[in-house]
Amino acid sequence: xxxxxxxxxxxxxxxxxxxxxxxxxxxxxxxxxxxxxxxxxxxxxxxxxxxxxxxxxxxxxxxxxxxxxxxxxxxxxxxxxxxxxxxxxxxxxxxxxxxxxxxxxxxxxxxxxxxxxxxxxxxxxxxxxxxxxxxxxxxxxxxxxxxxxxxxxxxxxxxxxxxxxxxxxxxxxxxxxxxxxxxxxxxxxxxxxxxxxxxxxxxxxxxxxxxxx
Amino acid sequence: xxxxxxxxxxxxxxxxxxxxxxxxxxxxxxxxxxxxxxxxxxxxxxxxxxxxxxxxxxxxxxxxxxxxxxxxxxxxxxxxxxxxxxxxxxxxxxxxxxxxxxxxxxxxxxxxxxxxxxxxxxxxxxxxxxxxxxxxxxxxxxxxxxxxxxxxxxxxxxxxxxxxxxxxxxxxxxxxxxxxxxxxxxxxxxxxxxxxxxxxxxxxxxxxxxxxx
Numbered sequence: 001x002x003x004x005x006x007x008x009x010x011x012x013x014x015x016x017x018x019x020x021x022x023x024x025x026x027x028x029x030x031x032x033x034x035x036x037x038x039x040x041x042x043x044x045x046x047x048x049x050x051x052x053x054x055x056x057x058x059x060x061x062x063x064x065x066x067x068x069x070x071x072x073x074x075x076x077x078x079x080x081x082x083x084x085x086x087x088x089x090x091x092x093x094x095x096x097x098x099x100x101x102x103x104x105x106x107x108x109x110x111x112x113x114x115x116x117x118x119x120x121x122x123x124x125x126x127x128x129x130x131x132x133x134x135x136x137x138x139x140x141x142x143x144x145x146x147x148x149x150x151x152x153x154x155x156x157x158x159x160x161x162x163x164x165x166x167x168x169x170x171x172x173x174x175x176x177x178x179x180x181x182x183x184x185x186x187x188x189x190x191x192x193x194x195x196x197x198x199x200x201x202x203x204x205x206x207x208x209x210x211x212x213x
Numbered sequence: 214x215x216x217x218x219x220x221x222x223x224x225x226x227x228x229x230x231x232x233x234x235x236x237x238x239x240x241x242x243x244x245x246x247x248x249x250x251x252x253x254x255x256x257x258x259x260x261x262x263x264x265x266x267x268x269x270x271x272x273x274x275x276x277x278x279x280x281x282x283x284x285x286x287x288x289x290x291x292x293x294x295x296x297x298x299x300x301x302x303x304x305x306x307x308x309x310x311x312x313x314x315x316x317x318x319x320x321x322x323x324x325x326x327x328x329x330x331x332x333x334x335x336x337x338x339x340x341x342x343x344x345x346x347x348x349x350x351x352x353x354x355x356x357x358x359x360x361x362x363x364x365x366x367x368x369x370x371x372x373x374x375x376x377x378x379x380x381x382x383x384x385x386x387x388x389x390x391x392x393x394x395x396x397x398x399x400x401x402x403x404x405x406x407x408x409x410x411x412x413x414x415x416x417x418x419x420x421x422x423x424x425x426x
Contacts, residue, residue, distance in 0.1 A: 027241075028242055105319075157367050177356075
């Protein structure tokens with residue numbers, strides 16, 4: 001195994017272990033000792049990748065951006081819908097992404113970090129909405145930045161609720177419901193009839209996608 | 214001062230101190246010693262009201278329900294809108310309510326509590342939407358439970374975002390934007406023209422409302 005590949009595997013294994021420990025104990029109560037114990041790595045190897053618990057948390061939060069995959073879709077409003085549905089599905093199955101979102105919500109709930117985990121989501125969705133407007137998909141008078149903030153903010157809250165009520169099993173349904181309520185205020189009537197807000201078909205088997213490095 | 218009144222004041226002063234300490238240090242890192250230090254109460258007095266840090270947190274979370282004041286409004290969709298706008302305004306100024314919401318989001322983000330802080334919001338809004346439907350304000354085909362979950366979930370996320378970006382200063386604007394996007398999928402066209410989604414006029418001075426008994 002090449003050194004680079006070994007390094008990537010170690011990094012991913014630390015992030016997965018940290019995701020589990022943060023999940024079980026919460027960020028503040030978690031220690032790097034616990035994270036280390038379940039990786040089988042040496043402390044030196046851990047510090048090679050991450051100098052501190054905070055650095056691990058930052059890398060976990062960054063994993064969110066990597067999970068924002070823009071679907072190849074000619075209808076750009078459909079691309080935004082599918083992006084959120086795919087993100088919802090990955091949240092159900094990828095422990096690293098789950099820990100990423102939880103850390104982001106917890107940290108931002110208590111403090112204002114220098115760089116927020118929402119910037120990338122905002123930029124990606126705003127860009128798609130601008131393309132949708134150019135293609136005549138969006139109602140006149142809609143403020144695209146406002147629409148973007150509403151989508152990202154509402155999604156953030158829905159996944160907190162879904163975690164509480166169903167351990168995220170109902171998250172795709174909640175996201176579809178959000179779209180059914182939002183679209184009449186966002187899409188032109190002609191476009192509205194063409195947009196699909198049903199959950200994406202499940203891909204089997206449910207392998208956790210690679211989000212690192 | 215009657216004993217009952219003194220007791221209520223002590224209880225409120227503990228909740229306010231806890232709200233400040235949780236705000237600054239986060240729930241896990243906060244200690245009852247710190248909370249006690251800023252109240253001027255004895256440890257015995259603290260334990261008389263709250264046997265543990267968890268009990269203080271539970272009381273703080275419960276303060277959310279007390280802040281859900283149903284407006285006296287003949288148009289029931291307007292009552293739902295005004296309820297969320299008033300809650301948003303109180304979140305800006307009431308430290309106990311702020312800590313309440315943050316704790317709820319943090320705790321529910323990491324675990325599934327037996328009783329969630331969203332039950333009361335859900336019940337209150339669902340009841341108003343049912344009255345709105347009886348009065349012919351709601352579009353046919355709208356699932357009221359789904360609408361309720363979407364409103365409560367979206368609000369929860371918007372206040373997390375608003376905390377990050379503006380220390381909640383833009384929360385009323387974000388909530389108004391949410392309503393502008395949600396209402397075309399919720400209200401009948403005739404009702405839509407009558408509903409007000411501008412922020413409520415500010416009441417001066419900004420005294421923190423009493424949320425504890």
